[in-house]
Amino acid sequence: MADPRPTILIIEDEPAMRHFLRASFDLGGYKVIESPTGRRGSIDAGTHKPDLAIVDLGLPDLDGIDVIRNIRRWSPMPIIVLSARVYEQSKIEALDAGADDYLTKPFGVGELLARVRAALRHAVRSGSGESTLHFDDAVVDLDMRTASRSGEHIHLTPVEFRLLSTLAKHLGMVVTHRQLLTEVWGPTHERDTHYLRVYMKQLRGKLEIDPVRPRYLLTETGIGYRLISDG
Amino acid sequence: MRTRFDLVNIAMVYLLAVVIVALRFTRGPAITTSVLCVATFDFWFVPPRGRFTVDDAQYLLTFGIMLSVALIISRLVESVRGQAAAQAALEIETETERIRSALLASISHDLRTPLAVIAGASSSLVEGGERLSADDRQALAKSLFDQTRELSEHVAKVLQMTRLETGEMRLDRDWVSLNEVAGSVLARLRERIAAHRVIVELPDDLPLVRVDATLIEQVIANLLENAAKHTPAGTVVRLRAQRRDAELIVSVEDYSGGLADVDFARVFDKFHHGSLQGTSTGVGLGLPICRAIVRLHGGRVWAERVPAGGSAFRFTLPLEESPSVPMERAD
Numbered sequence: 125m126a127d128p129r130p131t132i133l134i135i136e137d138e139p140a141m142r143h144f145l146r147a148s149f150d151l152g153g154y155k156v157i158e159s160p161t162g163r164r165g166s167i168d169a170g171t172h173k174p175d176l177a178i179v180d181l182g183l184p185d186l187d188g189i190d191v192i193r194n195i196r197r198w199s200p201m202p203i204i205v206l207s208a209r210v211y212e213q214s215k216i217e218a219l220d221a222g223a224d225d226y227l228t229k230p231f232g233v234g235e236l237l238a239r240v241r242a243a244l245r246h247a248v249r250s251g252s253g254e255s256t257l258h259f260d261d262a263v264v265d266l267d268m269r270t271a272s273r274s275g276e277h278i279h280l281t282p283v284e285f286r287l288l289s290t291l292a293k294h295l296g297m298v299v300t301h302r303q304l305l306t307e308v309w310g311p312t313h314e315r316d317t318h319y320l321r322v323y324m325k326q327l328r329g330k331l332e333i334d335p336v337r338p339r340y341l342l343t344e345t346g347i348g349y350r351l352i353s354d355g
Numbered sequence: 356m357r358t359r360f361d362l363v364n365i366a367m368v369y370l371l372a373v374v375i376v377a378l379r380f381t382r383g384p385a386i387t388t389s390v391l392c393v394a395t396f397d398f399w400f401v402p403p404r405g406r407f408t409v410d411d412a413q414y415l416l417t418f419g420i421m422l423s424v425a426l427i428i429s430r431l432v433e434s435v436r437g438q439a440a441a442q443a444a445l446e447i448e449t450e451t452e453r454i455r456s457a458l459l460a461s462i463s464h465d466l467r468t469p470l471a472v473i474a475g476a477s478s479s480l481v482e483g484g485e486r487l488s489a490d491d492r493q494a495l496a497k498s499l500f501d502q503t504r505e506l507s508e509h510v511a512k513v514l515q516m517t518r519l520e521t522g523e524m525r526l527d528r529d530w531v532s533l534n535e536v537a538g539s540v541l542a543r544l545r546e547r548i549a550a551h552r553v554i555v556e557l558p559d560d561l562p563l564v565r566v567d568a569t570l571i572e573q574v575i576a577n578l579l580e581n582a583a584k585h586t587p588a589g590t591v592v593r594l595r596a597q598r599r600d601a602e603l604i605v606s607v608e609d610y611s612g613g614l615a616d617v618d619f620a621r622v623f624d625k626f627h628h629g630s631l632q633g634t635s636t637g638v639g640l641g642l643p644i645c646r647a648i649v650r651l652h653g654g655r656v657w658a659e660r661v662p663a664g665g666s667a668f669r670f671t672l673p674l675e676e677s678p679s680v681p682m683e684r685a686d
Contacts, residue, residue, distance in 0.1 A: 283683055316678075318530035345535075345572045
């Protein structure tokens with residue numbers, strides 16, 4: 125009963141996909157609960173209180189978005205959605221409805237476990253975020269508001285710091301354009317994507333070794349950005 | 356004698372009107388016209404004039420003939436029209452059928468290869484089990500993974516082409532930085548273009564474009580993949596963009612001469628797979644998808660030879676005045 129392993133709820137109608145997910149999570153050392161339908165999954169989320177839920181967006185009985193809303197009504201547990209590539213809009217809807225991250229089918233086990241780890245870490249930190257970020261040999265201290273590369277000072281503007289902090293709060297996870305714009309510039313700017321383009325370019329110019337091939341400040345085309353840290 | 360001669364001529368004029376109407380319109384108007392003609396002819400020209408009564412019974416024959424001529428001609432016209440329509444429908448059907456079978460042939464060719472590898476590799480794993488060395492198992496599993504992703508790319512392309520062609524695609528435009536799009540394409544294609552030296556030349560002051568980022572990413576990805584597929588490993592592929600007047604020109608260039616005998620005018624056509632073969636796989640939908648997406652954005656797409664003995668695939672995106680971004684005070 126006292127199983128120390130984190131529990132993952134899989135809400136997915138395809139048996140083969142559930143099988144693959146279960147095998148991957150076994151490999152990663154997680155305990156797994158499987159739900160074949162959206163309704164069943166919404167109930168299982170309540171009774172089993174998992175640490176994280178994987179929700180397929182193409183469920184036959186309920187819209188995946190509704191499942192996310194059902195869970196979000198009472199739980200902040202991390203939710204990762206699975207979706208096909210062509211339907212970008214449904215990913216954004218899912219993220220806006222409260223999902224924490226997404227995976228585009230087909231995906232490999234490495235990607236899956238990395239997302240799950242990032243989401244679980246985020247849940248443990250309960251959104252307080254990492255305070256020190258490493259970009260190759262550059263270090264940013266978000267609490268002290270300082271940045272340097274090999275001891276040399278890097279100047280970051282207040283907006284650049286705010287942008288980095290917002291991304292760092294969701295370290296390893298996607299943050300939508302809307303989320304970033306609302307948190308950094310305020311709700312009246314939630315559609316001003318061009319602000320993000322300009323400031324992300326500045327940040328990459330200061331922190332990435334090769335700004336065109338970023339390793340830390342990643343673009344999620346059409347959706348948002350993701351910050352990866354060396355730890 | 357004179358009256359009768361006139362009457363015959365007048366009848367002929369009416370008959371001509373009936374024929375013309377029957378030729379140009381359907382049977383309904385033709386019959387109406389012939390009845391009207393008979394009535395007016397009778398009323399105004401056949402004695403006693405000004406009345407619908409008929410003195411000479413032989414005019415009834417004239418009326419009958421006018422009516423039957425209208426009927427016969429309109430039936431003839433209708434059947435000719437019907438044949439023409441059937442012929443046109445048949446031609447469209449043949450063309451659709453041709454495209455469909457070309458698509459099917461192309462898809463089944465490109466899907467069958469990875470499927471065969473997947474079936475083979477997985478059956479080896481199932482049946483070989485412990486007898487396989489760890490290295491062999493690893494290699495088989497790796498090829499399963501690679502071929503599946505290949506397959507998934509093909510299927511995604513077929514789906515996308517279908518959506519583009521049925522006009523189901525809606526552009527989700529927003530301000531986009533080409534630098535970022537290029538960055539995520541390079542990350543996405545990392546393994547597929549690893550054998551080539553990809554050089555990115557994007558000026559620092561490149562303006563933002565208002566496009567559907569996902570689709571433009573697809574265009575650049577398809578062009579880079581295409582270049583990587585058709586040129587020898589180790590050669591240079593260059594992605595560049597420049598502003599020219601009110602548009603942005605994005606190019607993917609190679610210098611290998613590998614595409615020397617390509618028909619540049621037709622390379623973006625669907626199923627123009629022919630001269631692009633060599634080591635290639637792919638449904639041959641990559642470039643047609645590029646064209647459809649770029650046109651949807653109001654741009655142009657073309658291919659041309661570059662002086663250094665390679666080829667360039669270019670597309671344009673119309674530029675709009677980008678809105679200003681509030682700058683922070685430099686401190």
